[in-house]
Amino acid sequence: AQTVTQSQPEMSVQEAETVTLSCTYDTSESDYYLFWYKQPPSRQMILVIRQEAYKQQNATENRFSVNFQKAAKSFSLKISDSQLGDAAMYFCAYRSYRSGSARQLTFGSGTQLTVLP
Amino acid sequence: GAGVSQSPRYKVAKRGQDVALRCDPISGHVSLFWYQQALGQGPEFLTYFQNEAQLDKSGLPSDRFFAERPEGSVSTLKIQRTQQEDSAVYLCASSLADGVGGNTIYFGEGSWLTVV
Numbered sequence: 001a002q003t004v005t006q007s008q009p010e011m012s013v014q015e016a017e018t019v020t021l022s023c024t025y026d027t028s029e030s031d032y033y034l035f036w037y038k039q040p041p042s043r044q045m046i047l048v049i050r051q052e053a054y055k056q057q058n059a060t061e062n063r064f065s066v067n068f069q070k071a072a073k074s075f076s077l078k079i080s081d082s083q084l085g086d087a088a089m090y091f092c093a094y095r096s097y098r099s100g101s102a103r104q105l106t107f108g109s110g111t112q113l114t115v116l117p
Numbered sequence: 118g119a120g121v122s123q124s125p126r127y128k129v130a131k132r133g134q135d136v137a138l139r140c141d142p143i144s145g146h147v148s149l150f151w152y153q154q155a156l157g158q159g160p161e162f163l164t165y166f167q168n169e170a171q172l173d174k175s176g177l178p179s180d181r182f183f184a185e186r187p188e189g190s191v192s193t194l195k196i197q198r199t200q201q202e203d204s205a206v207y208l209c210a211s212s213l214a215d216g217v218g219g220n221t222i223y224f225g226e227g228s229w230l231t232v233v
Contacts, residue, residue, distance in 0.1 A: 004159075037224075043206050045160070045224035091159050095222075103173070104150055105222060107159035 002027045002094050006108035013082045014116050020067075021077045021111045023092030031097035034068065035105065036077045039089040048090070051075065053097070079113075087115045119143075121225035123209050129231045130199045138194045138228045142211030150222065151184055151194050152208040160208055166192060199232045206230070 013019035152160035168189035186192040
């Protein structure tokens with residue numbers, strides 16, 4: 001079974017600064033997907049960024065980028081030029097690639113990000 | 118619909134009461150998931166449907182939990198004889214098609230259940 005670990009329960013960043021959220025995972029599979037989701041107080045999970053394990057290039061979406069280290073099983077999220085609207089709980093998640101296997105996302109425990117004005 | 122819709126948004130149930138939570142996925146989405154999220158924790162998988170077939174129910178915590186999707190669209194999660202430990206947000210999610218692990222999964226805003 002896959003596990004996802006987020007070791008930072010809380011993080012804070014000054015507005016306009018850069019912050020990095022950490023995530024490690026454990027799997028015996030070679031092909032999989034990794035995701036970062038944002039969850040504001042409304043509780044709706046919003047996809048921030050995703051990474052295919054077979055791609056060496058790190059994914060980027062505007063101010064959000066990842067540092068994917070497959071050998072180390074590490075998948076960190078970098079938020080540049082932080083904005084007040086970035087404040088939320090952030091979850092790292094894993095999903096198997098193989099058909100016929102479990103379809104669900106496996107989530108970490110989350111990191112609560114506070115953005116200071 | 119434009120997004121995944123869940124109802125009720127908030128439910129307070131007395132211990133021992135039965136509750137039913139509804140999920141209306143995005144139109145045309147084949148895959149549907151239910152997750153349970155306790156306070157301060159990440160979502161935990163409950164069950165998965167592909168159309169009307171329940172392909173995985175390994176995450177259902179007890180036989181008090183039951184889910185169905187009879188026509189392959191709307192789904193209902195039913196909890197019988199609710200207990201205090203059932204208090205959580207129940208998230209429903211859907212995706213367009215099965216078979217490709219990277220298809221984006223869209224979430225609803227959840228149903229907040231409080232058992233008193």
